[in-house]
Amino acid sequence: DADVTQTPRNRITKTGKRIMLECSQTKGHDRMYWYRQDPGLGLQLIYYSFDVKDINKGEISDGYSVSRQAQAKFSLSLESAIPNQTALYFCATSDPGGPADTQYFGPGTRLTVL
Amino acid sequence: QKEVEQDPGPLSVPEGAIVSLNCTYSNSAFQYFMWYRQYSRKGPELLMYTYSSGNKEDGRFTAQVDKSSKYISLFIRDSQPSDSATYLCAMNGRGSYIPTFGRGTSLIVHP
Numbered sequence A: 001d002a003d004v005t006q007t008p009r010n011r012i013t014k015t016g017k018r019i020m021l022e023c024s025q026t027k028g029h030d031r032m033y034w035y036r037q038d039p040g041l042g043l044q045l046i047y048y049s050f051d052v053k054d055i056n057k058g059e060i061s062d063g064y065s066v067s068r069q070a071q072a073k074f075s076l077s078l079e080s081a082i083p084n085q086t087a088l089y090f091c092a093t094s095d096p097g098g099p100a101d102t103q104y105f106g107p108g109t110r111l112t113v114l
Numbered sequence B: 001q002k003e004v005e006q007d008p009g010p011l012s013v014p015e016g017a018i019v020s021l022n023c024t025y026s027n028s029a030f031q032y033f034m035w036y037r038q039y040s041r042k043g044p045e046l047l048m049y050t051y052s053s054g055n056k057e058d059g060r061f062t063a064q065v066d067k068s069s070k071y072i073s074l075f076i077r078d079s080q081p082s083d084s085a086t087y088l089c090a091m092n093g094r095g096s097y098i099p100t101f102g103r104g105t106s107l108i109v110h111p
Helices: none
Strands: A002-005 A010-013 A020-026 A031-038 A043-051 A054-057 A064-070 A071-077 A087-094 A101-106 A109-113 B012-015 B019-025 B030-038 B044-053 B054-058 B061-066 B070-075 B085-095 B106-110
Touching: A002 A087, A010 B019, A020 A031, A020 A087, A020 A109, A020 B070, A031 A064, A031 A071, A043 A064, A054 A064, A071 A087, A071 B085, A101 B044, B012 B019, B019 B085, B019 B106, B044 B054, B044 B061, B044 B070, B070 B085
Parallel strands: A010 A109, B012 B106
Antiparallel strands: A002 A020, A020 A071, A031 A043, A031 A087, A043 A054, A064 A071, A087 A101, A087 A109, B019 B070, B030 B044, B030 B085, B054 B061, B061 B070, B085 B106
């Protein structure tokens, strides 16, 4: 089984809808991250959490919110989706004791906002 | 100007070629340098990392860091079609747990 899982894998929604992307991990890592990836722009950090009670904004947090329900679960919400939030979204975890704080990514969620 | 610059490509090479992928950066505090490989419709996964300057070799892959020039490279020898993927460089400083990623270079190795 995959160590970092994301649901759904694909989602098509309409402008103005609220949607939630979910991430679960079995790696036992405290640190979790949400990124979006757009063609030609690389990975942009949305939010990150170093433990259950810690939530931090990344470089592009506007229009997004997160919830860290447990060590293993980190959800990303779009309160009112807009077309320019169409992107590939990745959840990741890291182990501070690991080499170079290696990030372990999930398979991604492809989101389309019409 | 972004902290980490990486040419998005695509870079198309014949099977067996030596591939050179590169990134430049501006933050002199970076000490950990990583290369991630991302296949189509998959998440990135760590390929190699190096600490500070120097070379590191792993099979057909060699990572090279030149801190004086703020330039890192990934060399792939005897490239294979299975190496076709996007390669992202990433780097962070000591005590900084958030890596800065390059935009990624798309590599196509054709038979």
